[in-house]
Amino acid sequence: MTDTLRLATRGSDLAVRQAGTVRDALSSRRRDVELRRVETRGDQIPDELIHRLGKTGAFVRALDEEVLSGDADLAVHSLKDVPTEGMDDMVVAGVPERAPSGDVLVHPDGLGIADLPAGAVIGTGSLRRTAQIKASRPDLVVEPLRGNVDTRIAKLLAPGLQAEHERRLIASGEDRAMTAETGDGSETNEGDTAEVDEEFDRTVEEWFDSLSDLERSAMERKVETEYDAIVLAEAGLRRSDLYHDVETTRLPREEFVPAAGQGAIAVTATDPDVIEDVRSTIDHPRTRVAVTVERTVLGELNGGCVAPIGVSAFVRGEHVHTRVRVLSTDGTEEVADTRDLPIRSHAKAAEEFAADLADRGAADLIAAAREETEGVEPAREEGDEPEPTSEEAEQSDE
Numbered sequence: 001m002t003d004t005l006r007l008a009t010r011g012s013d014l015a016v017r018q019a020g021t022v023r024d025a026l027s028s029r030r031r032d033v034e035l036r037r038v039e040t041r042g043d044q045i046p047d048e049l050i051h052r053l054g055k056t057g058a059f060v061r062a063l064d065e066e067v068l069s070g071d072a073d074l075a076v077h078s079l080k081d082v083p084t085e086g087m088d089d090m091v092v093a094g095v096p097e098r099a100p101s102g103d104v105l106v107h108p109d110g111l112g113i114a115d116l117p118a119g120a121v122i123g124t125g126s127l128r129r130t131a132q133i134k135a136s137r138p139d140l141v142v143e144p145l146r147g148n149v150d151t152r153i154a155k156l157l158a159p160g161l162q163a164e165h166e167r168r169l170i171a172s173g174e175d176r177a178m179t180a181e182t183g184d185g186s187e188t189n190e191g192d193t194a195e196v197d198e199e200f201d202r203t204v205e206e207w208f209d210s211l212s213d214l215e216r217s218a219m220e221r222k223v224e225t226e227y228d229a230i231v232l233a234e235a236g237l238r239r240s241d242l243y244h245d246v247e248t249t250r251l252p253r254e255e256f257v258p259a260a261g262q263g264a265i266a267v268t269a270t271d272p273d274v275i276e277d278v279r280s281t282i283d284h285p286r287t288r289v290a291v292t293v294e295r296t297v298l299g300e301l302n303g304g305c306v307a308p309i310g311v312s313a314f315v316r317g318e319h320v321h322t323r324v325r326v327l328s329t330d331g332t333e334e335v336a337d338t339r340d341l342p343i344r345s346h347a348k349a350a351e352e353f354a355a356d357l358a359d360r361g362a363a364d365l366i367a368a369a370r371e372e373t374e375g376v377e378p379a380r381e382e383g384d385e386p387e388p389t390s391e392e393a394e395q396s397d398e
Contacts, residue, residue: 003031003032004031004032004033004034005026005031005032005033005034005074005274006033006034006036006071006073006074007019007022007023007026007033007035007036007072007073007074007075007076008036008038008063008064008066008067008071008072008074008075008076009035009036009037009038009063009076010037010038010039010063011037011039012148013148013150013240014148014149014236014239014240015078016035016037017239017240017241018076018078018239018265019035019076020035021096021265022094022096022265022267022282023035025096025281025282026277026278026281026282028281031277036066036072038062038063038066038072039062060077060081060082060083063075063076063077063268064089064090064268067090067268067269067270068089068090068270073269073271073274074093074267074268074269074274074278075267075268075269076265076266076267077265077266077267077268078261078264078265078266079095079261079262079264079265079266079291079295080259080260080261080262080264082261082266082268083304084260084295084298084299084304085299087268090268090269091268091270091275092267092268093267093269093274093275093279093283094266094267094278094279094281094282094283095264095265095266095267095282095283095284095287095288096264096265096267096282096283096284096287097284097286097287098235098263098264098284098287098290098291099234099235099238099239099263099264100234100235100238100263101233101234101235101258101262101263101264101312102233102234102250102251102253102256102258102262102263103129103231103232103233103234103250103251103256103258103262104231104232104233104234104237104248104249104250104251105122105229105230105231105248105249105251106153106156106229106230106231106232106237106246106247106248107228107229107247107248107249108156108157108160108247109247110247110248111229111249112249113133113136113137113140113229113249114137116140116228116229118139118140119139119140119141120140120141120228120229121140121141121142121143121225121226121227121228121229122140122141122142122143122227122228122230122231123142123143123144123145123152123155123156123225123227123229123230123231124144124145124230124231125144125145125146126231126259127305127307127308127329127369128259128308128309128327129256130142130308130329130331131308131328131329131330131331132255132256132257132308132310132327132331133231133331134330134331134332135255135327135331135332135334136255136256136331138331143225143227144225145225145227145230149232149236149237149240149242150214150217150240150242152230152232153214153218153230153232153242153245153246154214154217154218154221155218155221155223155225155227155230156218156227156229156230157214157215157218157246158218158219158221158222159223159226161211161215161218161219162219164207165204165207165208165219168200168204168207169204172203172204212245214242214245231251233258233262233263234248234250234263235262235263253312253323254323255325256310257310257311257312257323257324257325257336258310258311258312259309259310259311260291260294260295260297260298260309260311261291261294261295264287264291267282286315289313289315289320289343289346290313290314290315290320291313292346292347292350293311293313293320293322293341293346293347293349293350294311294312294313294322296347296350296351296354297311297322297324297350297353297354297357298311299354300350300351300354300355300358301326301354301357301358301362301363301366302366303326303366303369306366306369306370306373307326307327307329307365307366307369307370308326308327308328308329308331308369309324309325309326309327309366310323310324310325310326311323311324312324313341315343316340317343318342318343318344319340319341319342319343320341320342320343320346320349320350321338321340322338322340322341322350322353323336323337323338324336324337324338324353324354324362326357326362326365326366327365328365328368328369329368329369329372333361333365334365335357335360335361335362335365337353337356337357339353341353
């Protein structure tokens, strides 16, 4: 094993940040680590929804192939993007300590999902989140949304900011001045302008200068669909350093059960020495147990990303508290349960839990979802986290 490790990552800001945490941890072992940015198939298809991008591993395989070909020593992924099968030639060498794994509702005024008015439009590109929203609030409208974390937030903020800008221009008389210059406007009444301008305590320029970079980016964005709120992974927001830039409300985990592996990072490798180095340096035992349970349940149910399945596990003493929710795509039917699995046999217990859920109707819901999506490529969980420019096309939200 060489003194310099080559770490393959997607080129999105979020992906590079995630890879940076791994690089820093490994570099602390007196080993140089260089990032190798790789364009994935998802990055090459900018406008299609995630579930039309191809198999779940479309965002993962390109990075792993860099390792298999010898062009990289290891690769970094959002764990929820990593398929539960077909990874025989790769090893998940390390799973660092997990970030918050739940979903949050992002609303310009910080409203929670119960506070939204009937008919409000919620943006998400995830089958799971769509079904959970419909189950919780069937009176809301769910519209597709994808892109980097900052892109999705900009799409939410754009209409409101642009409308506010227009109001301020009208109040200041600048819009009439600009219209007059083109010869299309009527005469301006200076008294009326001054009266309206008193509504605002800052000039248009002062207001614009007070905006964040994200808000200024939103000002320039043309939006086809206006969203009242959007749903994102909390981990993706935090890793993108945007969590404190927007108003968020955590969604109740009993209803909005996260995707298997959400909030966790996976480092894959093939070389035994690299695997051991990564495992001894960054692997977090409690996180590893929890995500093993989640991914075992998902794999045993054989839902992949063709069905709305949420799986969440936490290590509590000698048990792994596990919650599973399988929904129909329209959110009207579900099979759900919670169970404390013994930590000493967590993988086997997770298999038995999944089998029980399948027998109780989860298998039928998954089969129906698969039929509904037949002819359409499976959806990958957003996420929280990349867009084809490079963020989780949900990137993955995360």
